[in-house]
Amino acid sequence: MGRLEWVKSMLKGLFVSLCMACSTVGLAVILPGANLPRLAAVIVAPFLIALAATRNGLIALTLVWLNEQFVGVGGTWVTLGPINGRALLLACLIAVSLFAKSNRGQTEAKEHKRNQWVLFYGLVLPVLLAYYAVTVKGVGGSAAFSDVSRFGAVLAYFPVYYCLKTLRWFMVGWLLGVTGLLAVLFVLLARASGSVSQVLMEKWIEGLSLVNGESIVTGVLATGRASFVPLIYCLIGLFLGLVLVIMYRELFAKTVGICILLATASAFVVNFIRGPILGIMAAVLILFVGLMRAGAWRNAAKLATLVAVLVAGGFLFTVTYLPISLGKWQIIGEDLEEIINPVRVEQTELMLKAWRNEPVLGSGVGSPIANYSRTDEDEGLAFEAQYPMMLYRTGIVGFIVILAPFILFIGRSLQLIVRSPGRARTPEGLINMAMCGAVIALLVASIFNPYLASSMAVVFIVIFMASDSAIRFPVARIDRRPARRHEMRKNA
Helix, strand or coil: CCCCHHHHHHHHHHHHHHHHHCCCCHHHHCCCCCCHHHHHHHHHHHHHHHHHHHHHHHHHHHHHHHHHHHHHCCCCCEEEEEEEEHHHHHHHHHHHHHHHHCCCCCCCCHHHHHHHHHHHHHHHHHHHHHHCCCHHCCHHHHHHHHHHHHHHHHHHHHHHHHHHHHHHHHHHHHHHHHHHHHHHHHHHHHCCCCCHHHHHHHHHHHHHHHHCCCHHHHHHHHCCCCCCHHHHHHHHHHHHHHHHHHHHHCCHHHHHHHHHHHHHHHHHHCCCCCCHHHHHHHHHHHHHHHHHHHHHHHHHHHHHHHHHHHHHHHHHHHHHHHHHHHHHHCCCCCCCHHHCHHHHHHHHHHHHHHHHCCCCCCCCCCCCCCCCCCCCCCCCCCCCHHHHHHHHHHHHHHHHHHHHHHHHHHHHHHHHHHHHHHHHHHHHHHHHHHHHHHHHHHHHCCCCCCCCCHHHHHHHHHHHHHHHHHHHCCCCCCCHHHHHHHHHHHHC
């Protein structure tokens, strides 16, 4: 693909993603809060936009699913009994994907092995976890299912992989557009006038999640801090921007990279969230070491310089405009409980104690901590300390199995940097490098933040894994059987 073609494809993807995300947020703000208007905002309008741009129903539906994950907030914009809209959309996507896949012919042996791996994490593992929790440990079925239901999103790997290898630069632009808009929305939530912030909170955050969050609105307006979980998606755009700036010489790529960097970094700075910021720094350090090992001295120097400028700019901004945030970074000479919220320390101690009672297989997914409640309600996956929660519920075996794909694909991406740095300049390589940084940051931020056990973490690994597959199996398989049948009839 020539230079003009990849620029046009990337810009098209960026434009389509902005239109889709803006239609979801805009219609949520304008239309009344009822099921049909929400369906129009989350499904109908984005699907028509994507279909008009791609002329492919499966790709359009995949983009709708991704768009809903990024800007659909809690996924409960519509419910059908105990099933929410996000689960219904995923089921529809998987059904369409399986039908389309059956008509695309056979895959390579290695690709087939990857498919088996996906089926294990998307189907087998959650069934095993739920069966053990309910039948062996006596955990309530609804609580166990609620814990493992998010694993089903792993099956979205198949259509996402198809998108990444079919619309290569388009998907780069799409991810840039949706994360950039998400960053702008979170900046507006924190720093815009009270009326703008309140409308976004009530019509977008609350409207699409069907949650009455009056206290949340009050807290955001009072503190100027919007630290909702979807903000973590901005990590993808931030690392896409970093890779574009340091790996590409073209002015267009660098300009787009700098713009998305400023937007996504601003979202984290103005909301002064320590976990993701520390995660970003850890990821940057690991990527820097990878570039040094690859002998890419110039790119490593660019990365270090760029990060230094961003850190200095972010610090000066907080000193000038967010003095309240400085207290979160004054950790010298303070005790652990003064640095970390005491609730997190308490949770960690209780969950590690519960884990020691069942160290191998855990207490079962969905199991509560005896005689403890953080909110006097069913806790679900709301504990801030994610790793102790995984340990006490799934044991060391489940802990290793669940974290294995994250570690595996980080290792593969770092190997790609060292052994084949030129492949990082391909669109799938660019997404893979960005997802490597974003996943590392996610893992670090999840130490004391409820990110890893959310459905968002599954979306991270789906995109990460799909980009890895797109690098290794880049050519779409075409079913030749109809052509062969036509040729046989002709010869007869």
